[in-house]
Amino acid sequence: MDKSVEPIDQIGANAQIEPIRQPLLQVEALKKYYPIRSGLFLKQKAFVKALDGFSLSIYPGETVGLVGESGCGKSTAGKLIVRLEDPTEGTIRFEGQDITSLAGSKMRSIRQRLQIVFQDPYSSLNPRQRIGSLLAEPLIVHGMERAAANVRAEELLELVGLSKAHKHRFPHEFSGGQRQRIGVARAISLNPKLIVCDEPVSALDASIQAQILNLLKDLQNQFQFSYLFIAHGLGAVRYISDRIAVMYLGKIVEIAKTETLFRAPRHPYTRALLDAYPVPDPKQRGKERVVLEGEVPSSVNPPSGCRFRTRCPFAQPVCSELEPELAGSGDHVAACHFPLQ
Structure with missing residues (x-):
């Protein structure tokens, strides 16, 4: 036999098989019904079907945009994914683990890797706490010593384009764009794998929107975060997203790569x-x-x-x-x- 030609079985043995890419987040048939009650005894009359069969996957290092008209269920989906609310039905898997029904200490360990940035940063920041304390608080809750947490808070402020001297200020002393940077800093403090961005730029001026979007992209390049980016504006979604999911009345009606969709x-x-x-x-x-x-x-x-x-x-x-x-x-x-x- 010609030694220059390898047997077929040997070629197969030496060939490198590409690993199957596993999703970081996998949501299947998610439903969220809010009861409507009325009458003297507040009897249940009907349901508001905010989500009614929502399914979506997000892969490591990927940004998925979620768009649709007001009231279609985008923000509800984001809250369910980070388990701020409990789903009526369906399954949420994060890093291969079913987190649909997790609570207490079991869910607390997941929250280190699953965070959210809210639309209104001011309402999500305690107005009575200084920014340094606000950023150090989640680190201390998850076991970091206070001194180390305070140092980390300074690092976070600089990561999002602010000065470590800002740690002594209160939330009302910042502009809307600066408060959103603080919200981003708080979200990335525990080195998460996935961040849900719930319309994080919709309340900002166009120039400030661009700054926050660039900040999110820079942080993603540096730390390999995955984003679920919820928004109304197609321009922002197009700029930041790898794929876009279009939502209508509680369901996703189309998913495609960004440029393909446009x-x-x-x-x-x-x-x-x-x-x-x-x-x-x-x-x-x-x-x-x-x-x-x-x-x-x-x-x-x-x-x-x-x-x-x-x-x-x-x-x-x-x-x-x-x-x-x-x-x-x-x-x-x-x-x-x-x-x-």
């Missing part, structure tokens, strides 16, 4: 959001635009079949009878019976 959306709702997004030259848009008409249906009694059908210009009879599932090829899936080409 270039070739498949769901009519996604197309409508993009068509409403301002561009420097309106002539760059196609002649055919999808314009959203009517109000978002009630989450108490959502439409049968496809939830978007009552506002969709392409709806057919089957849309009212059968709920579409997320389907497609590769990294681009959409829940639509008649996806756009």
Whole structure:
């Protein structure tokens, strides 16, 4: 046998097999129903279905944007993922561990690796505490000595573009952008793996938004965080996200890589959001635009079949009878019976 040619089984033995990439976060069929009570004895009359079958995966080092109209359930999803609220149904897996029902000390150990940045940083900061104490507090709770925690607080302030001298100030002495930097510093203090950013730039001026977005990207490059970035503004989501999930009335209707979604959306709702997004030259848009008409249906009694059908210009009879599932090829899936080409 020619020694220059390896046997097939030897080639197979020497070949390197790429490891299967495992998600950092995996959410499956998550539901959150809020009861509506009325009457003398506050009897339960119905439910507000804030989330009704929400599924999403986030991989290590990845940023996933979550967009949709107000009231679609974006912030509720973020709160459930970090377990600030308990889900009605569904499963939340973080680093392969089911954390859906964890509580107390078991959940406390998870919180070191799972953090959140809120939309309004002022309401999440104790106005009676100095910034140094606010940043040192979670470190002390998780076992760090006070002296070391105070040093770490100074490091965190400098990491987010502030001065360590700011540790002596109270929250009201900072601007909105500076307070959001403090919120980011508090979120990264315990070296988390995943940070949920719940509309962190929506209340800021455009120039300050850009600074916070750049800060988040720089920190991600330095520490390899993963982000779930919840926002209304498509510009911010496009800038920071690797993939984007589009949400409508408690469900995800489309997921794709960022540039793929902007270039070739498949769901009519996604197309409508993009068509409403301002561009420097309106002539760059196609002649055919999808314009959203009517109000978002009630989450108490959502439409049968496809939830978007009552506002969709392409709806057919089957849309009212059968709920579409997320389907497609590769990294681009959409829940639509008649996806756009």
